[in-house]
Amino acid sequence: MVSDTQRPRVLVVGAGPVGMVLACELLAHGVRADVISKLRRQSPHSRATILWPRVLELLDRVGVGRKLVDSGHYFDQMNYYSQKKLIGLIRFDRLQGVGYPFAITIPQWRTEAILEEHLTALGGTIEYDTTFADGTQDPDGVQCRLQLADGRSQTRTYDYVVGADGYNSAVREAFGFRFAGRTMRTRLAITDAEILGETTSSEAAYYLTRTGNMVLAPLGDGVFRVGASVPDDYTGDTPDRAFFERLLAERVPGARRLGEMKFSGLFIAHVRSAGTYSSGRVFLAGDSAHAMSPSGAQGLNTGIQDAVNLGWKLAGVVRGDYRTDLLDSYDGERRPAVDAVAGLSTRLARIGLYSSRHQTLARDAVYRLGSTTQTLEKVLAPKLAQLDTHYGARPRRRSLVPGERLPLGWRESPAAPVLAVDRYTVLLWPGHQYRYERWTGLVDKLRAQLTAATVSDLGGRPPGPLLSKLPREAHALLVRPDGHLDALVRLDDSTPAAAVRAVGQSLARHVLPRAAAPQLAGLPA
Structure with missing residues (x-):
């Protein structure tokens, strides 16, 4: 008989990148999860191709960041044209305090293959051809009826149950989540093809x-x-070859002809959000x-941020x-963070479809001026890269605010402290002023x-982007497992015992008093 500590405690519905990242987070931290997928991989052709810098950092902590980078195509610049003339550009290689100052393009099927390989190495499996039919929950758990591959119920x-089963989510429907929004008027065509x-x-x-827009993103090998x-x-x-070549001639400078087309398809974009991302034991x-x-290209990246945020907590x-x-x-x-990203994507879509002369002239002037002064890059690059994700008050330029991302990572580095993956x-x-003997003690x-956290002495090793925001007085920075600042605890006048107590009390807001955390003994559970 499987013991309570060994049995799967979480059901992850959906085996796309979001579901697999979440399952890998759970498995890496000793939590068994059942992962089910209604269908096997449907097609090697997918919509999501770009992984941005912050998500590559987070995939480092999952254990697949470097492999994805090695398997993808590097790009570090976004160019903007209007009526076939260059009006602006954004460079990502000038981003500061970033583990990956670039993005990669990689077909979603390849991302999924790498994640599934990692999930399997962690001891996980995916039950394909298994459908979430319906479910109910009570204070003690979630009862789920599944349709198995052999037809049995x-x-x-x-x-806990996590619905990562896509736009037509059966989990969302079964547990009554509201999903409001609108369908965008413009249809979109995509292909992966040689040029x-x-x-x-x-x-x-x-x-x-003025008649429409086009995007070309390199995937490597001429595709x-x-x-x-x-x-x-x-x-x-x-859409066939003639369709894409006609639009290339109308919208893109130079004569462009397509070679082999890997696939072709049409889709309609939606802008919608659940009224809440959690209800009881269901997420x-x-x-x-x-x-x-x-x-x-924010959708997949935003979902992976969801998975990491929920994964370490769960x-x-x-x-x-x-x-x-x-x-x-x-x-x-996550909901306010996603709303901000969705708002940016909607504004970019609207700006990209301006059709009147005065609109396009005003837009193009802003892009040109913003590129000349690098204001466009300073404002837009961190947002596209998802480096400005924060959980709380908006980060300030000269001081640290709980909830902001710290410019640190989970890869070994001689130049900066390394964050713990499985704990604070x-x-x-x-x-700026301290006595060496007292500080080392x-x-x-x-x-x-x-012992409930990994302790590291910043000393003379804070990276520049962090050093410029650190306070003058001695402090302990409590950093969450996802790299966001949880709290600042002042230490300058504390005795060692008082410092342990102060930091322990701050940790105790989230960490339970257990044998692994003796400094929390006596604090309320």
Whole structure:
């Protein structure tokens, strides 16, 4: 008989990138999960191709960041054209305090293959041809009726269920989540194809005209993702070579001809959001929770951010390390963050479809001026890269604010502290004036007592983007497992015992008093 600690405690419905990232987070931290998928991989042709810098950082902590980069195509510049003339550009290689100052293009099927390989290495499996039929929940668990591959119906009980099953989510429907929004008027056509005589480079480009727009993103080996808004008079179902070549001639400078087309398709974009991303023991992530315009290529990246935000919290709660009310923060943190990304994508889509002369002239002037002054890059690059995701007050330029992303990562580095993957990290900052002997004693005491967290002495090693925001006085920085600042605890006048108590009390907002955290003994559970 399977013991309670060994049995699967979480059901993940959906085995796309979002569901697999979440399952990998759980498995890596000792939590068994059942992962089910209604269908096997449907097609090697997919819409999502770009992974942005912040998501590559987060995939480092999952364990697949470097492999994805090695398997993808590097790009670090976005060019913008209007009426076939260059009006602006954004460079990502000038981003500061970033583990990956670039993005990659990679077909979604390849991302999924790498994630599934990693999930299998962690001891997980995916039950294909298995459908979530319906479910109910009570204070003690979630009862799920599944349709198995052999046609049998089976009821299983889980502690928690996560719907990562896409836009037509069965989990969202079964548990009564509201999913409001609108369908965008413009249809979009996509293909992955060779462009004859064109060498794939490190630049992607948007081509804006008064009759529609087009995007070319290099995938490597001479192949490009080609996307275009569809003219209103087009009535076909599957755009052919002549369709794309006509739009290339109308919208893109130079004579372009397509070689081999890998696939071709039409789709309509939606802008929608669930009223909440959590209800009791049931959570939504990725396209199950939100849909947005494809402008800016933010959808998949946003879903992976959902998975990481929920994954470490859910793993800690199931393990018994964290307080259950930590799960309440998932909706409160992710929904505003997603709304901001969706708003940006909608604005980019609207700007890209300007058709009147005065609109395009004003837009083009802003792009030209913004590029000349690098204002466009400073404002837009962190947003596209999803580096400005924060959970709380908006980060300030000269001081740290709880909820902001810290410019640190999970890869070994001689130049900066490394964050813990499976627990909080306490970074000790001595301030600008301190006594060496007293500080080393304080550091040693905290390291010995704070066993619920990894303790690291920032000392002289804070990276520049962080150093400029650190306070003058000695502080402990409590950093969440996802790399966001949780709290600042002042230490400058504390004795070692008082410092342990102060940091322990701050940790105790989320961490339960257990044998693994003796410094929390005596604090309320």
